[in-house]
Amino acid sequence: MGHLVLVTGSSSGIGLATAVACAAAGHRVIATMRRPEKAGALLAAAGARGVTLEIEQLDVAAASAPDRVREILEKHGPAYALVNNAGIAVGGAFEEQADGDVRAQFETNVFGLMAVTRAVLPAMRGAGRGRIVNVSSISGLVGLPGVSAYAATKHAVEGFSEALRWEVAPFGVHVCLVEPGTFKTEIFYENQRRGAHVSLDGPYGAMTRAIEQIVLKDAAKAPPPAPVAAAILRLIDDASPPFRTLVGRDARALVALRRVIPDRLFATGIRRLVSVPRSR
Numbered sequence: 001m002g003h004l005v006l007v008t009g010s011s012s013g014i015g016l017a018t019a020v021a022c023a024a025a026g027h028r029v030i031a032t033m034r035r036p037e038k039a040g041a042l043l044a045a046a047g048a049r050g051v052t053l054e055i056e057q058l059d060v061a062a063a064s065a066p067d068r069v070r071e072i073l074e075k076h077g078p079a080y081a082l083v084n085n086a087g088i089a090v091g092g093a094f095e096e097q098a099d100g101d102v103r104a105q106f107e108t109n110v111f112g113l114m115a116v117t118r119a120v121l122p123a124m125r126g127a128g129r130g131r132i133v134n135v136s137s138i139s140g141l142v143g144l145p146g147v148s149a150y151a152a153t154k155h156a157v158e159g160f161s162e163a164l165r166w167e168v169a170p171f172g173v174h175v176c177l178v179e180p181g182t183f184k185t186e187i188f189y190e191n192q193r194r195g196a197h198v199s200l201d202g203p204y205g206a207m208t209r210a211i212e213q214i215v216l217k218d219a220a221k222a223p224p225p226a227p228v229a230a231a232i233l234r235l236i237d238d239a240s241p242p243f244r245t246l247v248g249r250d251a252r253a254l255v256a257l258r259r260v261i262p263d264r265l266f267a268t269g270i271r272r273l274v275s276v277p278r279s280r
Contacts (some may be wrong), residue, residue: 002027005236006072006079008060008116008253009086011038013185014135016045017229018083023051025233030076032058034086060086060112061104069119078123081236082130084113087153091212092195093204094148101195102149104245109153114160121168130173134161135228138181138251142258146211148168165243176235182218183225210274218250 005022010031020029023046031042036057044051056072059065073079087109090101117132124130139147140154158177165175200209221269228247235241246252258266 003080003173003236004028004030004077004082005081006030006032006069006120007083007085008032008058008112009034010042011035012041012053013085014180014183014228014232015085016042018085018232019053020045020049020051021226021229021233022083022236024049024055027081027236028076029053030056030072030079032056032072032086034059059114060116061107065115066113066119071117073120073123078122078127079120080127080129081133082117082120083133083135083232083236084116085135086112087135088193089150089214090149090193090195091146091150092198092208095147096197096199096202096204097149097195098197101193105149105153106156106251109150110156110160113157117164121173125168125171126174128172129235130168130171131174131241132164132168132173133232134175134177135232136161136177136179136255138179138246138248140177140179141255145189145207145270146215162243165276174241176241177244178228178231178235179244179246179251180225180228181226181246181251181254182222183248184219184222185225207274216242 002025005027007015007019007022007029010019011033015031019029023029031053033039033055034057035195036055038056042055054076058068058072063069088105090097090105113134134157134159137154140158143151143155161175161177168175169175198208199205231245231247235245248253
């Protein structure tokens with residue numbers, strides 16, 4: 001019998017692929033999602049692999065999230081691994097995002113992740129073992145235009161994870177980061193969101209159109225998120241997992257470029273890519 005693995009944001013994309021991959025590997029999986037009525041794709045994917053998993057409702061951004069996590073674990077048992085995958089992204093220049101757009105991203109991507117993590121830690125610490133896998137993004141390493149608030153949330157996840165790593169290590173709990181590049185997920189399609197005040201005719205219109213064209217073009221040819229799920233599964237199973245795992249050719253290339261070329265040259269490339277005008 002494998003470990004008990006709790007995955008957030010499992011109705012689509014990386015969460016769905018991770019839940020199914022973990023179940024197929026013999027783990028007991030609790031697949032959580034904000035709206036369980038959207039579990040059809042997950043159940044179909046699990047059925048195709050001949051595996052079963054438990055589905056539970058969980059909105060990580062809700063004030064009741066910690067209590068809900070404890071209810072779930074009282075029902076199914078203590079979790080060995082937590083995969084913090086739930087997240088949202090709101091596109092558009094920062095100036096054109098309402099306070100609600102920015103706060104929603106932080107409530108889900110940062111504060112929700114923290115709340116769920118805090119709820120599972122006592123049992124992991126008591127057991128003297130555990131695995132927390134936080135799904136970050138290439139945006140947590142390189143800030144790009146059009147996703148400034150989202151990038152801020154992922155940078156926060158990176159810093160939180162690095163500090164938490166040292167706090168819980170003495171108790172046998174490993175904290176790991178997964179940093180995917182572009183994969184075919186609902187965040188680019190059904191779940192795509194624009195800032196409340198984004199205007200294609202406004203001051204950022206040319207940049208917004210250029211970025212959306214690039215993003216949709218890349219998403220159309222992007223692979224499914226199976227490699228990300230496989231990386232997460234390895235982190236759960238590995239006796240001594242690495243702290244950071246970049247997944248995707250584009251992610252590795254972008255991070256390598258950012259590290260080795262001067263900022264002036266990198267900035268020139270970004271300007272050309274999205275037609276960002278120089279400030280006057």
